[in-house]
Amino acid sequence: MLHQIRYEQLSFWRNPQAVLFTFLLPVLFVTIFGAVFGGDEKQDFYFGLSSMEYYTPTIAAISVLGACYGQLAIVLSTRRQTGMLKRLRATPLPAWVYFVGLLAHCVLVSVVDVLLVLGVGSLYGVAPPAHWAALVPTLVLGAASFCALGAGVASLVKSAESAPALVQFIQFPLVFVSGTFFPVHADVLNTIAGLLPVKPFNEAMLAAFADSGGFLWKELGILAAWGVLGTLLAVSRFRWDPKPE
Amino acid sequence: MTAVAVDGLRKNYGSHEVLHGIDFTVAQGEIFALLGPNGAGKTTALEILEGFRHRDGGRVEVLGLDPGSASDARELREQVGLVLQDIAVEPYLTVRETLARNAGYYRVPRDVDAVAELVGLHDKRTAKVKDLSGGQKRRLDLALGVVGNPRLLFLDEPTTGFDPSARHTAWQVVRDLRDSGTTIVLTTHYMDEVQALADSVAVLADGRLVESGTPATLGGRDGARARISFVLPPGTTTAELPLPVREATAHASAADRLVTAEVSEPTAALHTLTAWAVHRGAELGRLTVERPSLEEAYLDLTRSFEEEPSQRAPRTRGRRKIRSRS
Ligand SMILES: Nc1ncnc2c1ncn2[C@@H]1O[C@H](COP(=O)(O)OP(=O)(O)O)[C@@H](O)[C@H]1O
Ligand SMILES: [Mg+2]
Numbered sequence: 001m002l003h004q005i006r007y008e009q010l011s012f013w014r015n016p017q018a019v020l021f022t023f024l025l026p027v028l029f030v031t032i033f034g035a036v037f038g039g040d041e042k043q044d045f046y047f048g049l050s051s052m053e054y055y056t057p058t059i060a061a062i063s064v065l066g067a068c069y070g071q072l073a074i075v076l077s078t079r080r081q082t083g084m085l086k087r088l089r090a091t092p093l094p095a096w097v098y099f100v101g102l103l104a105h106c107v108l109v110s111v112v113d114v115l116l117v118l119g120v121g122s123l124y125g126v127a128p129p130a131h132w133a134a135l136v137p138t139l140v141l142g143a144a145s146f147c148a149l150g151a152g153v154a155s156l157v158k159s160a161e162s163a164p165a166l167v168q169f170i171q172f173p174l175v176f177v178s179g180t181f182f183p184v185h186a187d188v189l190n191t192i193a194g195l196l197p198v199k200p201f202n203e204a205m206l207a208a209f210a211d212s213g214g215f216l217w218k219e220l221g222i223l224a225a226w227g228v229l230g231t232l233l234a235v236s237r238f239r240w241d242p243k244p245e
Numbered sequence: 246m247t248a249v250a251v252d253g254l255r256k257n258y259g260s261h262e263v264l265h266g267i268d269f270t271v272a273q274g275e276i277f278a279l280l281g282p283n284g285a286g287k288t289t290a291l292e293i294l295e296g297f298r299h300r301d302g303g304r305v306e307v308l309g310l311d312p313g314s315a316s317d318a319r320e321l322r323e324q325v326g327l328v329l330q331d332i333a334v335e336p337y338l339t340v341r342e343t344l345a346r347n348a349g350y351y352r353v354p355r356d357v358d359a360v361a362e363l364v365g366l367h368d369k370r371t372a373k374v375k376d377l378s379g380g381q382k383r384r385l386d387l388a389l390g391v392v393g394n395p396r397l398l399f400l401d402e403p404t405t406g407f408d409p410s411a412r413h414t415a416w417q418v419v420r421d422l423r424d425s426g427t428t429i430v431l432t433t434h435y436m437d438e439v440q441a442l443a444d445s446v447a448v449l450a451d452g453r454l455v456e457s458g459t460p461a462t463l464g465g466r467d468g469a470r471a472r473i474s475f476v477l478p479p480g481t482t483t484a485e486l487p488l489p490v491r492e493a494t495a496h497a498s499a500a501d502r503l504v505t506a507e508v509s510e511p512t513a514a515l516h517t518l519t520a521w522a523v524h525r526g527a528e529l530g531r532l533t534v535e536r537p538s539l540e541e542a543y544l545d546l547t548r549s550f551e552e553e554p555s556q557r558a559p560r561t562r563g564r565r566k567i568r569s570r571s
Contacts (some may be wrong), residue, residue: 007346009339012374083333090295090329091349091393092322122533245258245298 001086004093004101005108022109023116026063030056044185049210056121056207059178060091061142063113065171065198068106068143072150073167077104081160083240089240103147110143113221127209133210134215135181139218142201145227153232165221174198184242194219196225246273247310248254248397249294256289264291264564266303267454269447271430276423278439279432281449282431287432288330290449291401295327308397323352326395330402332382335556336375340366340385344392351393363421365414380411388554391422399423402430416441416533436529436540442564450547462543471511472537473518474532477502487521488514503531 027038037051046054059160079085088098114135129135153170157163175181177189178199184190193199200219209212249271256264263286272275281286292298293303296312308324310317311507330504335343348354361367361497364384369377377385383406390398400434403419404412418441423429433439438447447457477483488506508514522529537545 003346006341010337010342070440083329084335085330085387086297087329087333089297090322090325090327091347091350092319092352094319115545241297 001097001101001104002182005104008101008105009108012109018071018075021110021111022063023085024069026059026065026113026117027120029062030059030120033059034120038124040125042178045185048113050126052121052124052126053209054183054206056117056124056126058105058202058211060114060121061198061202061205062180063117064110064139064142064176065146065175067113068146069108070167070171071109071151071223072106073103073153073157073245074163076154077157077163078200080154080239082244085240086242104145106147107140107143110139129209130211131208131214134205135205136214137215138201138208138220141223141227142204144203144231145197145223145230148227148230148234150230151238152230155239157179158225166195170197178202247271248273248275249277249305249430251290251294251303252305253303254290254300254305256286256293257301263452264293265452265472267449267452269457271442272445273428273443274423275420275428276431276442278430278443278446279430279449280434280436280439280446280543281432283453285449286452287449288401291432293401295325295399296321323393324396324475325399326390326393326397328386328390328401328403330405332386332390334374334382334385335569337373338372339373339418341370342343343385344388349388355392355393355394356486357392360388360493363391364418372381382409383407384411384415387418391427395427397428397561398431400429402432402434404433404435412438420512427492436543439440440539446481448543448546455546460539462526463539467536468511469537469542471534472505472507473511473515473532473534474503474505475518475532477504478522478525478527478529481525481527512552 021125033055034052037055039052040050042048042050067167076085089095117185122128135192153166157166174193174196174245175198177184177193178196179190179193179202180198184193190199200222204216204219204223207216207219251267251268251269253266254264254267255266267286267290269277269279272303277484278415279290281287289298293300294307294312296318297455305312307321310321312318312321315512335346339345340361344357344360345477345547347359348357358367358370360371363452364387366381366384366388369381374382374385383403385404387400390400404415407415416438419429419431423444431438438459444462445457445459447461448455448463473488483504486504486506506518515534
């Protein structure tokens with residue numbers, strides 16, 4: 001298992017494109033948001049938080065989304081298309097070890113991502129998370145659920161070329177209705193978004209940061225349910241072979 | 246001992262049947278070549294043996310296991326190595342890392358450096374895979390096939406796209422593996438590859454096995470009549486030739502007057518012919534005696550499948566498409 005994680009790490013860190021997208025993008029986001037919206041005063045618009053107290057957790061959340069859901073969907077469909085998955089299938093490595101290795105890799109990358117975003121946030125005066133004990137399980141559960149959804153999407157696409165398109169097609173609207181880039185004050189929208197995977201994760205991250213927050217059972221439950229759905233989809237539809245029979 | 250036994254194997258893709266019940270066996274420790282034109286069904290047959298595709302009929306046994314059964318799959322993967330028709334290697338790892346990663350998947354792998362040495366990538370061990378040439382990647386692929394120390398190795402068109410010297414190196418690797426006890430099943434459409442490597446061979450054409458045997462006996466060429474060819478000496482006609490009429494079916498081509506006689510007893514026929522020529526003081530230019538080559542025997546065997554347009558037409562298009570993708 002460690003063997004597998006080690007080589008996943010190697011393959012990832014040597015791929016400049018993957019590293020750039022996974023780490024530079026969230027850091028860039030949080031830096032720009034801080035420069036544009038920065039300010040210490042608490043605002044009703046941000047539910048009684050300062051702007052960066054709001055954006056630091058939501059951008060940390062979207063970095064996890066990118067590192068797990070987006071990256072995994074694209075990596076898996078590329079590896080399938082190039083025949084790497086098929087080749088792997090010919091070795092005695094059990095499928096579950098391969099996938100748990102990928103999951104562990106994604107969790108590690110997510111932790112780095114969140115720490116980077118926190119670091120930039122602290123430069124804008126955002127206090128460190130108030131509830132580390134809530135942040136850690138939230139992060140792991142979120143990473144696992146988004147990995148499952150990434151694997152599910154990879155099972156749906158036929159070719160590696162269509163993977164990024166489908167990933168974005170799903171992610172883009174979700175991120176906007178979930179208040180990642182601006183708080184949403186429409187009740188109906190919030191109710192609907194609250195049942196989709198991104199908003200519950202944002203809420204749980206925000207709660208881990210806020211003094212009044214903590215562990216959000218309901219939100220994490222919804223997130224876990226999406227994880228189970230992604231897993232079921234992946235297990236039932238996943239293909240190793242680039243050319244279907 | 247048999248390493249592979251195939252009996253009445255059938256496969257269809259949708260309504261298109263591509264294997265119409267084929268039988269062959271591969272003995273332990275031999276190099277077995279599955280020969281046939283593009284689209285014959287070689288890859289399909291191989292991938293069924295490898296456990297990638299389901300069969301629609303027949304019995305298949307690989308090292309005593311059933312590649313179609315999920316419970317045998319793990320053990321089979323432990324004991325079987327393979328190289329697919331398309332190259333698939335992680336671009337950002339080095340050669341050594343790639344080998345070490347896969348070695349870690351097996352119970353008793355080979356030594357990574359020894360494997361790199363075996364395929365001639367010893368001095369490329371620290372190079373990134375993406376910086377290798379096509380032929381080097383192919384050799385790395387072969388190294389991945391043997392790093393688990395398999396008892397049986399499947400190679401799908403192992404030297405397609407190699408330059409002549411790389412092919413000879415690859416052949417030597419395959420022979421060395423056979424000599425160390427590995428059974429090898431390969432597909433190819435190169436006749437010289439079969440000649441250089443195969444202990445036994447089966448010819449597949451249009452999903453049917455048209456012949457199996459050894460390279461020496463393919464198409465009955467060991468029992469075939471020998472051909473004596475030479476340039477007709479100036480001033481002679483074919484009617485004057487001394488070869489027994491019943492044994493010779495000679496014909497002269499107008500341009501260079503090269504004549505060929507097919508004879509069943511070449512020693513006696515040659516004696517008669519040369520005595521006749523010496524007696525007349527004539528020189529027999531470009532005199533040769535030969536058996537039908539492996540290539541000719543193969544072309545004879547598969548010709549009927551290439552020349553029936555009514556049967557071929559609907560499939561040609563699909564086949565081209567598959568080829569251009571690979
Ligand atoms: N995945 C597939 N789906 C449908 N038809 C296929 C598929 N793979 C191969 N075929 C068809 O099966 C036939 C045999 O193909 P293949 O086994 O690749 O032949 P070979 O390896 O001898 O060139 C061809 O007509 C090809 O078009
Ligand atoms: Mg083929």
